[in-house]
Amino acid sequence: MTYDDYLDGKPVIVTAALTGGIQGKEAHPELPETPAEIAAAAAACEEAGASVVHLHARRANGERAFSTERFQAVTDAVRAATDDVIVQHSTGGTAAPDALRAEPLRTDPPPEMASLDMGPLNRYDRLTSENTRDTVAGLHAEMRERGIVPELEVFNNGHLNEALATLDAFEDPPYLNLIFGPGTLSPPTPQTLLSMVAQLPQRAEFTVLGFGRHQLPLTTLSVILGGHVRVGLEDNLYYTAGEYASNEQLVARAVRIAEELGRPVADPSETRELLGL
Amino acid sequence: MACPHVEYRETDGEQSFDTARAYCAVAERFVQPMRADICTERYGLDPAADCEIYRERAGLDWDEPGDGDAVRRADTREQSETESTETSESAGGAESTGGSE
Numbered sequence: 001m002t003y004d005d006y007l008d009g010k011p012v013i014v015t016a017a018l019t020g021g022i023q024g025k026e027a028h029p030e031l032p033e034t035p036a037e038i039a040a041a042a043a044a045c046e047e048a049g050a051s052v053v054h055l056h057a058r059r060a061n062g063e064r065a066f067s068t069e070r071f072q073a074v075t076d077a078v079r080a081a082t083d084d085v086i087v088q089h090s091t092g093g094t095a096a097p098d099a100l101r102a103e104p105l106r107t108d109p110p111p112e113m114a115s116l117d118m119g120p121l122n123r124y125d126r127l128t129s130e131n132t133r134d135t136v137a138g139l140h141a142e143m144r145e146r147g148i149v150p151e152l153e154v155f156n157n158g159h160l161n162e163a164l165a166t167l168d169a170f171e172d173p174p175y176l177n178l179i180f181g182p183g184t185l186s187p188p189t190p191q192t193l194l195s196m197v198a199q200l201p202q203r204a205e206f207t208v209l210g211f212g213r214h215q216l217p218l219t220t221l222s223v224i225l226g227g228h229v230r231v232g233l234e235d236n237l238y239y240t241a242g243e244y245a246s247n248e249q250l251v252a253r254a255v256r257i258a259e260e261l262g263r264p265v266a267d268p269s270e271t272r273e274l275l276g277l
Numbered sequence: 278m279a280c281p282h283v284e285y286r287e288t289d290g291e292q293s294f295d296t297a298r299a300y301c302a303v304a305e306r307f308v309q310p311m312r313a314d315i316c317t318e319r320y321g322l323d324p325a326a327d328c329e330i331y332r333e334r335a336g337l338d339w340d341e342p343g344d345g346d347a348v349r350r351a352d353t354r355e356q357s358e359t360e361s362t363e364t365s366e367s368a369g370g371a372e373s374t375g376g377s378e
Contacts, residue, residue, distance in 0.1 A: 021310060021311060022309055022310065022311045023309055023310070024298075024309065024310045025294060025298075026292065026298065026306070026307035026308070026309065027309065029292075058310065060296050061285075061294075061296045061297060061298050061299075062294075062296070062298060062310050063299070063310045063313045063314065063317075064310050064311060064313075064314060094311060095314060095320050095321075095322055095327075096314075096320050097320060097321075100320075123311065124312065124327075124328075124329065125329040126326070126327045126328070126329060127315075127322075127327060
């Protein structure tokens with residue numbers, strides 16, 4: 001997870017965040033919402049080079065859902081449509097009761113990976129995703145029980161403090177998702193990314209998520225810094241200004257850039273080896 | 278219960294959907310799925326407390342959204358608590374509902 005990894009041509013893990021839970025078809029007419037739509041997007045992204053798909057579940061009208069039942073429907077559809085892609089479930093849930101947050105971990109089979117938000121962040125003018133230490137610890141405990149590898153969601157530098165302080169609780173290599181965007185997220189600049197990467201221990205692996213127009217430059221920088229890449233419509237709706245993207249297009253571009261920069265893209269088995277799944 | 282301004286519809290003339298979605302009659306647009314949780318009062322969310330669009334329409338904001346009216350309301354409540362235990366309990370209950378969100 002260093003510049004040497006870039007020089008050595010270490011494989012890049014490409015994660016496709018296919019749907020999310022904040023925006024829906026009101027924002028992008030082709031954003032996948034139903035299990036069938038999400039599965040089709042997962043298959044296309046796997047074909048394009050993604051080895052991990054990050055999943056959320058929704059109700060029939062696109063609204064957020066956290067129940068095991070809804071996640072089961074999504075994950076079943078994705079597994080049926082894909083060959084070997086690694087399934088990662090979200091445990092995020094602004095304003096959702098803590099009791100619901102672990103529901104996505106309880107599918108059969110459980111996901112190989114799940115997101116673990118490392119602290120609070122604001123939404124709109126009046127909502128906060130609290131993610132207290134107790135909530136984070138509870139979700140992590142259930143992940144351990146079910147053999148699920150967490151991806152530590154670092155929405156800002158304070159969350160990096162939290163992650164570094166608890167890193168011994170995570171098996172090698174701890175996998176951090178460095179997130180850049182507006183509001184209570186890390187300021188989306190190359191300088192911020194460089195600063196955060198400089199604080200990571202050698203044993204960690206990291207991926208980068210940039211909101212909107214920051215997705216392309218910051219994920220590209222991650223490739224150069226020895227990190228990995230997360231792209232997809234959950235984080236960015238556009239391919240260029242004013243031109244809607246598809247999940248597959250965003251993955252294909254990330255793959256093309258990584259390979260052009262001399263880093264091959266990890267297939268699912270290589271990703272499992274890199275992350276100790 | 279749901280926000281009085283939310284409607285479930287399949288089209289607004291510009292956008293059309295297979296399944297009826299939450300539409301805010303105040304903002305005159307389909308709302309994001311996460312905001313729809315406020316509209317539907319799901320998970321204990323409350324438009325009067327949590328939705329800046331509702332609050333602006335209802336004249337509940339002191340000035341502009343995001344100007345910290347909740348903090349200033351808390352100042353008012355603290356002042357009331359010194360005047361009346363009964364008022365304090367009432368305000369505390371209301372705050373608990375808001376605080377859990």
